[in-house]
Amino acid sequence: MKAIMYQAFGNADVLQMVELLKPAIQSGEVLIKIKALSINPMDWKIRKGEMKLMSGTKFPKYTGADFSGIVEEVGSSVPGFKKGDEVFGVVKNMMKEGASAEYIAIAASQIWKKPSNITFAQAASLPVVGTAALTAIEKMGRIDSTTTILVNGATGGFGMILLQLLKQKGAHVTAVTSSNGTAFAKRWGADMVIDYRTEEVLSRKETYDIVIDLSGKMGYADAKQVMKPDSKFLNPTPKPIEIPASLIQNLFTGKKHVIVLADPSTKYTNDLLYAVGQGLDIEIHKVFPFHAFKEAYRYAERGGYTGKVVIEQQ
Ligand SMILES: NC(=O)c1ccc[n+]([C@@H]2O[C@H](COP(=O)([O-])OP(=O)(O)OC[C@H]3O[C@@H](n4cnc5c(N)ncnc54)[C@H](OP(=O)(O)O)[C@@H]3O)[C@@H](O)[C@H]2O)c1
The missing domain is CATH 3.40.50.720 (NAD(P)-binding Rossmann-like Domain)
Structure with a gap:
């Protein structure tokens, strides 16, 4: 599968599309085909080496925290999800995994069913x-x-x-x-x-x-x-x-x-899902295709827009 990673701190030019094996899931995990991921300031702060205390200095590094997609495979000890479910979620540890990829294998505790009244881009914009x-x-x-x-x-x-x-x-x-x-x-x-x-x-x-x-x-x-x-x-x-x-x-x-240091968990996601049900407005300013990832990260980092910038995949 394709994933976006980097081997050195720097601006969006350090981002590279690499070929990795499709991840294998553990019993408590779910394999998700990613449809959308949203860009957050922490993506470029980590990439530029501004959060080294948290990120460490080892490479390669992943990028992308929150995402939405479709369940492809479910671990043997995961209740509540099945192949084909539309979900959204957030990575727990960006040092070990990233949402800027075609697939992610992720703990079931980090994903939730996508409400049907929002798009994949909107769902990917919500967790962080x-x-x-x-x-x-x-x-x-x-x-x-x-x-x-x-x-x-x-x-x-x-x-x-x-x-x-x-x-x-x-x-x-x-x-x-x-x-x-x-x-x-x-x-x-x-x-x-x-x-x-x-x-x-x-x-x-x-x-x-x-x-x-x-x-x-x-x-x-x-x-x-x-x-x-x-x-x-x-x-x-x-x-x-x-x-x-x-x-x-x-x-x-x-x-x-x-x-204020947020830690995405079900406690908050339930309240968010309630707010979405009540009509929470999630403004998607611009959507980029996966292959235009460098342009997307550059654009998001420049600022001057309202709402979220999202990368979508087929
Ligand atoms: N601690 C946590 O757990 C946590 C979680 C999420 C986010 N964050 C942090 O919270 C911050 C906001 O996140 P975000 O996703 O909303 O980022 P964002 O989308 O980049 O929004 C930042 C906002 O600041 C505005 N801004 C820029 N310069 C300004 C100025 N001089 N005076 C007033 N406003 C100005 C920008 O407006 P214009 O673009 O129109 O100038 C933009 O609307 C980021 O630094 C992010 O890293 C922390």
Whole structure:
């Protein structure tokens, strides 16, 4: 089978299509013919060597975390799935496996039945950003109509799901996005939209109960300017030093620095499936064919779009 792998850290030029044996499954695994995979910032952060503590420095490396496809073979101890089922899922350990391939052999605990009201591209776009959004909401604590939330970088994949889930909770959401995303932010439930290219959010007078940065460009020190004395800053893009540092910072200030690290599991997927049933909007900005993988990764990394970029296979 064909798979996309790389032998050195770098930009999308290091990605190569290689020929591998079709994977054999263990008793607790399922073999899936992949129909779609979505691109996440972590794909290029790992590839560029920005997450070496987590990724290590061994090669070759796989890429691609979340995917959808069709079950081709089921392990002897796997209940609930059969050949032909349409499923979606997420790899547990990108160091050992990747979704940028024609097939994946994966633990049955990492896949779920694809709802019939969404496409393969939409299902492949859900696990990473959906789980991250639900984890962030869990970390926010109690939210109601009096809660004011600033979402910085609101119309990428993560923001798309987060805005809609926050809307369901009735929070008052201010979304920071470029002009490309303004209409989407409103559609997904933002009460107010700020275009970061024309207005500096940190120089505004408003303060918020919760600030979450999805752009990776607003740090805790900056965010404090728009936080109330007892606000939370949620940080899903922490530098390694910030994980212990946040614990110490939180001992001395009411302005809490909260790290968000999502771990996709059934606990979150059930809530996501419920949201999909309720009509969750999953915007697919652009779909690339498998053979155009380099173009797809370059395009996704450049940014400037709303929703998700997906690679599809026949
Ligand atoms: N910790 C976890 O478990 C976890 C899980 C999932 C994702 N993440 C991280 O969360 C972040 C968001 O993920 P994503 O999938 O939504 O990424 P994404 O699709 O690349 O979205 C990032 C958003 O930030 C916006 N942005 C860029 N520069 C900005 C600026 N200066 N001010 C305000 N907004 C700006 C972009 O808008 P324009 O393109 O219009 O400029 C884009 O909408 C990524 O860094 C990702 O790695 C963490």
